[in-house]
Amino acid sequence: MTYGLPLEWIVAVRFLYEGRLQTLFIVVGVSIGVGVIVFMSAMLAGLESNILKRVLTTQAQIQVIAPDQVARILRDPAREIEDATVQRPSQRLALIDQWQSIVRLLRDEPNITFVSPTISGSVLAIRGEASRSITLVGIEPDTYFRIVKIPDYVVAGHPRLTSDSILIGIELARELGARVGDKINITSANDGQRVLTIIGLLDFGNKSANQRSTYVALRTAQSVMGMIGGVTSLDVSLHDIYAAEDMAQTIMASHRVVAESWIKTNAQFFSAIQAQKATNTLIRLFVGLSVAFGIAAVLVVSVIQRSKEIGILRAMGTTRGQIIRLFLLQGGLLGFAGSLVGAVLGAGGLVYWHSVARQSDGGELFPLVLEQQLFVYTAVLATLTGLLAAMAPALRAAKLDPVVAIRG
């Protein structure tokens, strides 16, 4: 016996060791349950963070546009920005009134990190014989790149925009037969025209975006479109991205604009996540329940098998409380041991699945996120489940009449 270790611990460990086949089976059972939970939670967290990251690096968390829009930003089901505008009857872009003062006020909001004015519209890109209709987005790189991580998508050249340079998608470049350093002609409906140098090619991982999206300096776009000083949207990023919808409402209440949060424009994504989480919770609940009943079943049998020993322990002065703790402890230990093995199983399975599961383009299906927190959380939960499951057997053991138990 280890000196100083409490009686309950010593006896619990000895009992579990003595009944090692039972112990082994239930630990394996608990491990499988825990493994499934760890695997599933980590994979879902990975998928969610992946999608979230993609959404948040390709669009602003709030986009402020002019009110009474006929022109609207369209999004495809994959939620990539198409940046297509539907022209209003007036053939004019919907500019935001007094945008400078709105920008100033927004920048004072504590939850707002960046505000970036942009202008976007349809123009024609011409190179030699080839011409393509594209969406020209005029940006302030300093602020815009903090919100939409354009530099991350540069696959050739660099993203440092000047007044006569342009970033275009790789698909457009291919269609125009252009490379970095080549010049293309941009023409707008208002007969504005500029020759711009391609300084970088972008790959958004989406064909239509790669065909249509082009970025130039704000002033360049304004002058091409003949809208000096005008902007069509203010892109806003936030500290607390989940406050986006509230913030959008606040902005609409105090300015004559329409503000759309990423939460609203990605409502589908959110309801999918929500459904996943609900399923996950349900699975956890049922796995937890079956783990609990498994542990309880093993302990109930153990109480019956050990009733004589319990009687002897009681005869030698063991209190009811000590007997209760003895069995609670066995439950807790089974849960804890199962959670350790299960965490290893789950993590191992995850590493394996991560290495074999690929997206159609060969990229990883989900990032490998193995948060320490998940393991601690699972271990604590499994241990608690074990303790709880042991409650009924423990009470039963404590209620055993030592006389009857010893009589056998």
Added chain:
Amino acid sequence: MADHLLRLERIGKVYHAGEPSQAEVLHAIDLTLEAGEFVAIMGPSGSGKSTLLNIIGLLDRPSSGKLFIQGQDTGQLDDAALTRLRGESIGFVFQYHHLIAAFTALENVMLPMVVDRGFPDLTCEARARDLIDRVGLTKVADHPATDMSGGQQQRVALARALVMTPQIVLADEPTGNLDSKSADDVFALMREVNTKSRTCFIIVTHNRSLAERCDRIIEVVDGHIRNT
């Protein structure tokens, strides 16, 4: 008036009271025992000897009457207090050894002390080793408790009963399962402890010759006692 070590006043026991299977096992038993007494309880099987022993050992409560241990009315004590009193002042030796298989002989002897303190320490082990030596099991101290002969197991059980230096040791047919040589050894050992430390022994036995080596024989017949 000095308190008696043990006093039973009109102790009665009824099993399944109020049910058709109701059985009155003990009838108004009066009994007084003093420190240092070495007593045999005899009687036909089913006469209520074990029931009496369990009541004295605070494992069971009487249906009527009063049990005093050193003047303390045990009817006034709650379960926790009874458990404590039992742990401190009473040692048990049962017929079927009743050692805990998950522990070694030495550990079984340590257990009552560990139960009392809540954890084992050096003094527990030293005291248990001392007792193991006294019952002649030095060589097998670290063997699994149930890997021994019946006589050895019963000596371990005796050492365990003695480890808390109880005033009373209750032995329910301690030699009933042993060959006569082992029975004799165990009995001699109990007598030795009784003489040296004035521990009161109450031994249920069917062995007339062993009983006759006791100070006093109490006959239990149909739940009544007869002193001899």
